[in-house]
Amino acid sequence: MILTEAIEILKVNGYKYTDKRGELLRLFADSDKYMTARDIQQEIQMAYPSLSTDTIYRNLSVFAALGILEYTELGGEKRFRFACDVNHHHHHFICTECGVSKDISLCPMKEVSGGLSGYQISGHKFEIYGKCPDCVTGSDCTVEGY
Amino acid sequence: MILTEAIEILKVNGYKYTDKRGELLRLFADSDKYMTARDIQQEIQMAYPSLSTDTIYRNLSVFAALGILEYTELGGEKRFRFACDVNHHHHHFICTECGVSKDISLCPMKEVSGGLSGYQISGHKFEIYGKCPDCVTGSDCTVEGY
């Protein structure tokens, strides 16, 4: 997913383009981190102080519904990330400290589905948690033991 | 994990055995479902009306800390299940409708870890969501599209 593509999706679906949406999308486009609403607010507040929490939540919800963002739940919070290319299905390592993600190309679903006849599969999640190399070097340990 | 084993773990760690803890543990021992605090309260209320929400949360927290229960987050709620045998590492299919779980013996971690040198892995999650055979037959669809 790239920035212009995301803006196009907004337009096509009848959503207006505003400076704040632009700023939000640009933030995601520049980052490969899974971010909470609060992360986002902190990141943006430097460049864009006048962005309320409500607006962030509302737009995250819109973006996710349009497939611009993907999200996961971790430690009781929703974390959002720019959606990866749909053609290339994969999963993520997620740093529990800084939220940075790394692609895991392996998907175990194909081997598993045979053992689930009679079950109607609607989705799956394969995520690896830990510290990225940058955070391993650092000292403190902030997020709970996943 | 079996009921007597769980009670033993409580005792060894200096926790008292009470009727309400016994009732909670018995409920988990009899079920292979992932249950929210509210599920539990509803299940128990029939046989045991005098069990407050607080007590359930507090005990779930204790049980999980002692490894008696395992849990996952789904749809903004924590869902708990009797811990499976630690010696036999595996994952779960989880019915998004009734919470019932089914073992998935395959674990993709061994193939993946090679591509993550420099990363400090602390955990992983592999879960499959959908409807169990019983809920496929039924009509309504309650939980969100995982």
Next chain:
DNA sequence: CTCCGTGCAAAGCGTTTGCACGGCG
């Protein structure tokens, strides 16, 4: 008899929603 476990009530936290105004198209 001494703590731990419990119920009650209130607070905490992330998130959602009702309302009225202002700006995009």
Next chain:
DNA sequence: CGCCGTGCAAACGCTTTGCACGGAG
């Protein structure tokens, strides 16, 4: 100029916590 997007504030749902009483060991 109509409607969507936004900020404000309040509500919401799940969960946690402070307090005082009652029961387990």
